[in-house]
Amino acid sequence: MALIVQKYGGSSVGDIERIKNVANRIREYHDRGDQIVVVVSAMRGVTDHLIGLANQLMPIPTEREMDVLLSTGEQTTIALTAMALHSLNLPAVSLTGAQAGIQTDGVHTKAKIQNITPTQIHDLLDAGNVVIVAGFQGRTPDGNITTLGRGGSDLSAIAIAAAVKADLCQIYTDVDGVYTTDPRVVPNARKLEEIAYDEMLELASLGAKVMQSRSVEYAKKFGVVFEVRSSLNANPGTIVKEETTAMEGVVVRGASLDKNQAKVTLVKVPDHPGVAARIFRFLADAALNIDMIVQNISHGSDSPSTDLSFTVEKVDLAKARKLFDGLKSEIGFQELVTDEDVAKLSIVGVGMRGHSGVAARMFETLAEAGINIEMISTSEIKISVIIALDVAEKGLAAVHKAFVEENTTGA
Amino acid sequence: MALIVQKYGGSSVGDIERIKNVANRIREYHDRGDQIVVVVSAMRGVTDHLIGLANQLMPIPTEREMDVLLSTGEQTTIALTAMALHSLNLPAVSLTGAQAGIQTDGVHTKAKIQNITPTQIHDLLDAGNVVIVAGFQGRTPDGNITTLGRGGSDLSAIAIAAAVKADLCQIYTDVDGVYTTDPRVVPNARKLEEIAYDEMLELASLGAKVMQSRSVEYAKKFGVVFEVRSSLNANPGTIVKEETTAMEGVVVRGASLDKNQAKVTLVKVPDHPGVAARIFRFLADAALNIDMIVQNISHGSDSPSTDLSFTVEKVDLAKARKLFDGLKSEIGFQELVTDEDVAKLSIVGVGMRGHSGVAARMFETLAEAGINIEMISTSEIKISVIIALDVAEKGLAAVHKAFVEENTTGA
Numbered sequence: 001m002a003l004i005v006q007k008y009g010g011s012s013v014g015d016i017e018r019i020k021n022v023a024n025r026i027r028e029y030h031d032r033g034d035q036i037v038v039v040v041s042a043m044r045g046v047t048d049h050l051i052g053l054a055n056q057l058m059p060i061p062t063e064r065e066m067d068v069l070l071s072t073g074e075q076t077t078i079a080l081t082a083m084a085l086h087s088l089n090l091p092a093v094s095l096t097g098a099q100a101g102i103q104t105d106g107v108h109t110k111a112k113i114q115n116i117t118p119t120q121i122h123d124l125l126d127a128g129n130v131v132i133v134a135g136f137q138g139r140t141p142d143g144n145i146t147t148l149g150r151g152g153s154d155l156s157a158i159a160i161a162a163a164v165k166a167d168l169c170q171i172y173t174d175v176d177g178v179y180t181t182d183p184r185v186v187p188n189a190r191k192l193e194e195i196a197y198d199e200m201l202e203l204a205s206l207g208a209k210v211m212q213s214r215s216v217e218y219a220k221k222f223g224v225v226f227e228v229r230s231s232l233n234a235n236p237g238t239i240v241k242e243e244t245t246a247m248e249g250v251v252v253r254g255a256s257l258d259k260n261q262a263k264v265t266l267v268k269v270p271d272h273p274g275v276a277a278r279i280f281r282f283l284a285d286a287a288l289n290i291d292m293i294v295q296n297i298s299h300g301s302d303s304p305s306t307d308l309s310f311t312v313e314k315v316d317l318a319k320a321r322k323l324f325d326g327l328k329s330e331i332g333f334q335e336l337v338t339d340e341d342v343a344k345l346s347i348v349g350v351g352m353r354g355h356s357g358v359a360a361r362m363f364e365t366l367a368e369a370g371i372n373i374e375m376i377s378t379s380e381i382k383i384s385v386i387i388a389l390d391v392a393e394k395g396l397a398a399v400h401k402a403f404v405e406e407n408t409t410g411a
Numbered sequence: 412m413a414l415i416v417q418k419y420g421g422s423s424v425g426d427i428e429r430i431k432n433v434a435n436r437i438r439e440y441h442d443r444g445d446q447i448v449v450v451v452s453a454m455r456g457v458t459d460h461l462i463g464l465a466n467q468l469m470p471i472p473t474e475r476e477m478d479v480l481l482s483t484g485e486q487t488t489i490a491l492t493a494m495a496l497h498s499l500n501l502p503a504v505s506l507t508g509a510q511a512g513i514q515t516d517g518v519h520t521k522a523k524i525q526n527i528t529p530t531q532i533h534d535l536l537d538a539g540n541v542v543i544v545a546g547f548q549g550r551t552p553d554g555n556i557t558t559l560g561r562g563g564s565d566l567s568a569i570a571i572a573a574a575v576k577a578d579l580c581q582i583y584t585d586v587d588g589v590y591t592t593d594p595r596v597v598p599n600a601r602k603l604e605e606i607a608y609d610e611m612l613e614l615a616s617l618g619a620k621v622m623q624s625r626s627v628e629y630a631k632k633f634g635v636v637f638e639v640r641s642s643l644n645a646n647p648g649t650i651v652k653e654e655t656t657a658m659e660g661v662v663v664r665g666a667s668l669d670k671n672q673a674k675v676t677l678v679k680v681p682d683h684p685g686v687a688a689r690i691f692r693f694l695a696d697a698a699l700n701i702d703m704i705v706q707n708i709s710h711g712s713d714s715p716s717t718d719l720s721f722t723v724e725k726v727d728l729a730k731a732r733k734l735f736d737g738l739k740s741e742i743g744f745q746e747l748v749t750d751e752d753v754a755k756l757s758i759v760g761v762g763m764r765g766h767s768g769v770a771a772r773m774f775e776t777l778a779e780a781g782i783n784i785e786m787i788s789t790s791e792i793k794i795s796v797i798i799a800l801d802v803a804e805k806g807l808a809a810v811h812k813a814f815v816e817e818n819t820t821g822a
Contacts (some may be wrong), residue, residue: 054490
């Protein structure tokens, strides 16, 4: 007998038929004697409908009331899911986030979980119930309804799994698990049996859509082992957990391509203390998210200058260009060069740490494919390069073949 | 400056435009310095949609989960109403039934209010807010969501008005107030300026659709003065309050017609102790609601017998007939006679108490109109008669003319 937390997203509970499917899956686990806590999202489309109503009243609805409004979406799903289980003669009780003891701070629409008091969940489980909890929501210490923002239901599930000390947390979604790379781009991509938190985090930050970083970070912090798997079939998914020695045998866990980045270069920026700080303060104040930053050594001994490059999201490029056009004399750079026909190609793996030749092997692979590298950025377990957009998929395929399909150590 | 509770039903908040209208009305009161608590229902159609979803899962959904599901309807409205006020730059805060301190018993889908702790409402009012409360819902002492059943939002408003000691409670609906009779049947019907609780209760029990009896009873018990008025115009409505000496000057406040009753007569029922008790126990056990009961003196000295008549709802007539067909020998009556082509005509007024001639005047009026009376039942402030369905509206018009339009004392 195990204590399992299962999370079903909006597409898994998208209509009454899918809710019935979810109930049948829960029954399988219940019948083999497991205790089950189910975390559900709003049915697909419900949240957008509610936002649409709010926007007819205010372009930017007040955040406290937005939380009161949006939390009805998950509350609807918990009641319907409980009924679906009742129709199978399974005892089940629904709980809102507040009733489940999920306490958050008061930052409406993007609240942080402060703590979970799972007394009610345990009592209901001990009485033989499946417990259905509304994801994405909680309450402040003084009783206001809050929501957790993007990826909030995953976070609810991970946090509840930590609080109830679950044996396993299953994140049901519409993909089979975590892949070595995007199978739509590289047909040879394969599903991973397991992946380390840090690898998952790097993949999440690279735009792999499986999960938000905050949920993975929470799982890592509290040591919650979770499985990403499909609600549409019975295939095992990918287990996400703390890295093991065995994992280091694989140098590169996966490869990823992000086509949403654009490159900005400030040419001949005066190289004296504080200039870079001021540039990135301007960007932060304009709420522009920066990803890669590259600065090389400077040239010129009298008034040394350097080229400073960084990447922004493509949708923010016009805004960034306008910002720096107005700052040219203030900062004193010579020229602004931008390029949106680029992509960021990355490889990720905790095994990289022990293998100094991985970067060299990646650059060689790209060179053999005739692909020029425009920017390079590395972390302990990731190497990212900016390359031209029109050869990006070719580059991904080449790197995936070299590191994953041929499973070379890269050294 | 007054403290006012306003209740808006499902048609008054039926869509975003109507919610905006409600917000504008609230602003008028706010601008003149009143403190306002607003109680809202679910938007028209929302509750039916949710019931439809539940019924796709279970023919009779579990009641606890039905409450979790249905309470999202009012929660949606409170958030949208608060946003509508924010868009007018009015400070407003929404509260679910639980947050507003509405505590109920645990009888899901038809819970009774046990007490209200209005601390939160007072704090928010004192801070200058309009407070928007979800009608129809509350919470049990151990934190389960409950709903109050039919007419629940009216009850929420009346109970909150009692708890916060409001100066006035306004029930906004789609009619202008309480009329002397149904204006669709009698064009000369007129809106009442005021009516006593007991008169309102008799009218409610007679099928006047304005309000459920339980809300009026609650108002009477706690002395809550309330006004029934339209959300579609600015006309004053009808004030419902404890009767005053002045009210007794009017003998008949209103007249009403109920076409949903059918007459059942058990002919020659043995007249000995306990027979009537057994008959109505059978009816109660079959969950058949009885309205009027008439039994006259008995005949025959050896084995005395009597005729026993009562009315049931027309939809229950077949059930009643089947019940008594099976009990004929057990009870020992001679014959079962039923008639569904009847209607119940009633006049109501607290002023009747001091005027013994009212019944006589009513019967004379009907006789003059050539209408035969089949059954009679009276209470302290009401006289009801059963007459043939095809002359029922004619009878109503005659009685309304005699007692209301000509405003005779009836004595």
